[in-house]
Amino acid sequence: MSTQAGTWTLEEAERYLLGLELFGMRFGLDRMRRLMTTLDQPERSFDSIHVVGTNGKSSTVRMIAAILERHGLRAGAYLSPHLVSFVERIRIDDRDAEPQAFAKAVQRAAHAAALVDRSQRDDDTVTQFEALTAAAFSELSARAVDVAVIEAGLGGRWDATNVLPSTVQVLTNVGLEHTRWLGPTVRDIAREKLAVVRDGATLVVGADLHPDAMEEAQLAAERHGARLVQAPDEPGVEVAAPGTFQRRNFALARTAAAAYLEAVGRQLDIAAVRAAAGAVLVPGRMQVAGHEPLTLLDGAHNPAGIAAIAESLPQLTAGRRLVAVLSVLDDKDAAEMLRALLPHCEQVVFTRNHSPRALPPATLASLAQQLGGPPSELEADPRRALERARELAGPGGVVLATGSIYLIADLLRPAGQRSASIL
Incomplete structure (x- = not known):
């Protein structure tokens, strides 16, 4: 060009x-x-x-x-x-x-x-x-x-x-x-x-x-x-x-x-x-993407980021059922991330974002099982994974999609729009 x-x-x-x-x-x-x-x-x-x-x-x-x-x-x-x-x-x-x-x-x-x-x-x-x-x-x-x-x-x-x-x-x-x-x-x-x-x-x-x-x-x-x-x-x-x-x-x-x-x-x-x-809201950081159930998107992508979310979850969920949608890249400490998040979840839907470095959902599910995590499901498509999590949470529950900024990009991008790099 x-x-x-x-x-x-x-x-x-x-x-x-x-x-x-x-x-x-x-x-x-x-x-x-x-x-x-x-x-x-x-x-x-x-x-x-x-x-x-x-x-x-x-x-x-x-x-x-x-x-x-x-x-x-x-x-x-x-x-x-x-x-x-x-x-x-x-x-x-x-x-x-x-x-x-x-x-x-x-x-x-x-x-x-x-x-x-x-x-x-x-x-x-x-x-x-x-x-x-x-x-x-x-x-x-x-x-x-x-x-x-x-x-x-x-x-x-x-x-x-x-x-x-x-x-x-x-x-x-x-x-x-x-x-x-x-x-x-x-x-x-x-x-x-x-x-x-x-x-x-x-x-x-x-x-x-x-x-x-x-x-x-x-x-x-x-x-x-x-x-x-x-x-x-x-x-x-x-x-x-x-x-x-x-x-x-x-x-x-x-x-x-x-x-x-x-x-x-x-x-x-x-x-x-x-x-x-009172005015600043940050896209992709505990972003409210829906209600009934309350649906939150957060691009936390490392153990410290997930720990920061976990610290806020009791206040945000207020005892409501939490279902997570999770995708993690292969260069992250997925075990430590899961260890921080899973105790707060009733169920998890593991998915895969568009990055070639995304861990397979089955790998994450196996790791979660080793850590004694809650029941989980696999859904490779991020949008379908989010919809499934919303079904599992029910109108009175909370859904949190997190683990990678690539996952949040997949969920926010208009349907049919090609993915662009987010490096």
Whole structure:
């Protein structure tokens, strides 16, 4: 596909991005720095808040942006992954990017990527995430945002987003995930994520940070002369997004927003905080998708994420019958996820999402049986699995679909629409 031929449509932009996915993931910042230079360094035209961590990043990003918007700032956000369309990755003024604007941004990034690729080795071309990130920074700059809240993709040190001269860095939490790339221990992973800390900045960390990660945060702050702030457990306002974990995420977002406002000589307005807390709902995070039975969709995809859901289930189910729909990828600790969730379930329907890395439903059922789980059924098709779970739960019950963001994408995507990558 030529990067010069006419103005791209959203379909052409997505086709370009999906084509890049075939070439895999390659860490390093050299390609990204070249992209930024080619695009006239858009990442330097707005203030930024950089969010890293194992879980809760997307929710925290949305919440920070919502708080800042209600302080009269033009706020943007860059998120990953998306659920249905790539346009969800770029948000300005609390709205997803318009399809045509997104397509133009990707086309600009693609043109820059073609120039960068000419100067690189054949096996060192721009990746999908780099092109997406470049498009996001280009669009945020073109739309003249005051501040952008940016979610890191994987890790921090070599993540494409780590070209930002951010004012505030946020570490949500640290768990054992992506150990192949980030290291075998919480301390190793924290160190990789905290490589985003900038000299003289403010580092904000979550309330429930692992002690080893907290030590690394203290070391990073000392090394960079940065101020370290730990968020409280509670946000101090009512939060519309359901789940105890979302209260913690909002407490972190409030603290990060306050740190940014202080850096630019302003104070946090509690009325603005309260308005944001009452408005922000996060797609795919305890999202209500139906009633009678109450049907919830949550993209928790690792043990810590499932444990956070499990903590909130007694309050959400209020003693009602819970039936889960579950699909898990083969690189996750499925046993630990099941161990956290199964005690809360009356029944489970195991299914398979569209990712080629999805575990077979029978494998999950066998594992659940070994763990002494409740009765289960197998249904390979996610939509049929959800309908079966709703039948089993009955009008007065609760259904929870979880275990993989790919499963949530399958359930939210309009019937008949082809699946797009959500890397």
